Amino acid sequence: MTAMVVMGERDFREEVSFHINSIEHALTEARPRGWRRAKQSELEILPLSLRASVAWRVDFPKSEVNHSVVDHVFVAIDRDFPFSEPRVIAPQAAPSKAAQWPHVEAFGSLCLTNTRFSAPSGVRVLTKLQDALDLLDFDSRKVEAEFRREFLSYWSQGVLSGTPIGWSLITPQVEDRDIVFCTGRAGQILFADNELRLVEWMKNAGISGKSVYTTRLTWPKQILLPDQFPKLGRDVVRLVGRDNIGRHFRAGCALPLVLGFILDGSPIYAATIIKGASEKFLKKGFRPCSPRPARLVVLTCLDRVASPMSIQRMDAQWVHGRDVNPHLTHLSGRSVTIIGCGAIGGYLARGLAQAGVGKLSLIDPDELKPGNLGRHVLGGEWIGCAKVKALSAQIKRDFPHIMDVSEHRSEFQTLEECELSEISKSDLIVLAGVDVAAELAVDRWVATLEEPPPRVWTWIEEFALSGHAIAFLGTERIADELDEDGVYLRRSTCGWKSTDVRVDERGCGVSFQPYDAVDMMSTVVMAQRLITDVLLAKISESARRAWFGNRDSVIEYGGxxxxxxxxxxxxVSEPLSDG
Incomplete structure (x- = not known):
């Protein structure tokens, strides 16, 4: 592989000249007398975003492509070439209002596949040129198919500046139905199947006090083509139905109506906003006790402009895997208890929520202090708050789909019977960096259960140079893995002096191990992988895993x-029985 070199200005000019000559030679070979270098006046009409430094006009007979008006294109390169793409522009194909041809952007710039930087300049330009001609030669069926395949791109081109964006929490179920919506914290419009689901999501996200209204979700039989996009209220009424609009209409208020389509097996959404006459207008000629009928209210929007609005999916299937996570349904029905919400437990809690686990129970007695920030998942806004309370609020805010995050500000040993009973129903219990007393207390409690849930025990050694995660799938005990002093029997390091591995906080007698978030993340990732494997039943017997960091650093630091x-x-991973 040839390395890239930084050139001086003279070398650069020579390099540009070389590429220009190579391109023009290739054009002459492929299209003699069918091209010329673009004039300065022609360069000036090309999109400024292209930053074209050199361009060539390539002419061809209209019969060479199916596009009805295009008989030439420009091929342009910018100053960054060859480490940028040649661009092809067909000014005659530039969309005026609605898109007329797929993959044609503003000013006629064509959206084409990339070439390899290492290919000869002339070959790259000819490849782009042929791709452009193939694009402009699409037959009517191909044109429609490409428009439908990139429906959202063409719909968004019509969205006006200042139009709010939509967030969809809608269940991807192909059925015309009434849904609800409200305004979010930043002005976005939130759509959901019902008010209960919407309010629950908003509560988790920290949004309150918003009025909820009804609207309609419609699934047209086919994805709309650009010339079929609704432009006036009457187009929307034709799509959705007058009766399906009338009952949601509020005088003088904008009504966003949602359109759903299935593309390659996944749902996509767009919305169109219509607005009828003002309340004052609608009262004319009608008594207050007998207002204008809804079917007549809808008529006031028929000749008004319908405004397109883009919608981004925010449902769990999209957020936690973009419709391709085969484990989401299973994980969303799982519950995990985390004992210890410090540096390791905090990251594990967030990671499990991010993976789509539906329910978390958090157990920890401590509050977040400034000294924790360097390696805890929580930030400065939570200083002075109980870790479980702050972590619960942060997780629900960041991943509002989670069903529940319960908080227990307590050591495991002091939990009430009712709390222990609830925890025993968990699908998995995680012990993350807790002390020996808590570990042995969990042992004793597990021994009282007829069918104890699986447990994952994880912690790090000095300087986070090694870490461990052990999955207990049966009645195995943590105590069996410890010596008489409560030290893990299969430690990866030893010989440490306490003065080397612990630092005293000034003036308070508290000590800590000096490592940071980067040092411990390998153990966190290993533990989360083991936790997920247990939840998804990917392992059938108890197992231990260990992370080995920098062996030389162990020796350097005195271990x-x-x-x-x-x-x-x-x-490394092995069955627990091998120990």
Whole structure:
């Protein structure tokens, strides 16, 4: 592979000249007398965004392509070439109002596939030119298919500046039905199947005090082509139906109506906004006790402009995997209890919510302090708050689809019977960096259960140079993995002096291990992978996993690597029974 080189100005000019000559030679070979270098006046009409430094006009007979008006294109390169793409512009194909041809952007710039930087300049230009001619030669069926395939792109081109964006929480079910909407914190419009679901989502997201209204979701039989996009209220009425609009209409208020389509097996949404006459106008000629009928109210929007609005999907299937996560349905029905919400437990809680786990229970007695910020998932706004309360609020705000995050500001040993009963119903219990007393208390509690839930026990060693995660799928005990001093029997490092591995906080007698978020993340990722494997039943027997960091650093910092720690930066896994 040839490395890129930085050139001086003289070298640059010579390089540009070389590429220009190469391109013009290729054009002459492929299209003799069918091209010329673009004039300065022609360069000036090309889109400014192209920053074209050189361009060529290529002429061809109209019979060469199916597009009815195009008989020439411009091929342009900018100053960054060859480390940028040649661009092809067909000014005659530029869309005026609605798009007339697929993959034609503003000013006639064609959206084409990329070429390889390493290919000869002339070959790259000829490849782009042929791609452009193939695009302009689409037959009517191909044109329609491409318009439908990129429906959202063409719909968004008509969205006016200042139009609010829509967020869809709608369940992807192909059925015409009434839905609800409200205005979000930043002015976006939130759509959901029903008021209960919308209010629940908004509560998690920290949005309150918003009025909820009804509207209609319609699934047309086919994805609309650009010339079929509704332009006036009467077009919308024809699509949705007068009766389906009338009952949602509020005098003088804009009504966003949602259109749903299925594309490649996944739902996509767009909305169109219509607005009828003012309340004052609608009262004319009607008594207050007998207002104008809804079917007549709808008539006032028929000749008014219908405004397109873009909608982004915010439903769980999209947020947690963009419709291709095969495990989401299973994970969304799982509940996980995390004992210990410090540095490791905090990241695990957020990671599980991000993966789509539906319910979390958080157990930790401590509050967040300034010294925690360097390696905790929570930020400065939560200083002084209980970690479980802050973590619960942050997770619900960031991932509002989560069904529940319960908080227990307590050590595990002091939980009430009712709390323990609820926790016993968890699909998995995680012990994240807690002390020996809590670990043994969990052991004793597990022994009282007929069918204890699986447990994952995870922690790090000194300087986070090694970490461990063990999955107990049966009645195994943590105590069996510890020596008489409560030390893990299969440690990866040893020989540390307490003065080397713990630092005292000035003036308060509290000590801590000096490592940061980067150091511990490999253990966090390993633990989360094991947790997910347990939840998805990917492992059938209890297992241990270990992360080995930099072996040389163990020695440098005054420790001794165990025999098993014979290589750096790797993860090892084995059945628990092998111990």
């Amino acid at each position: 001794e690597p165990a025999d098993s720690f014979n290589r750096s930066f790797c993860e």
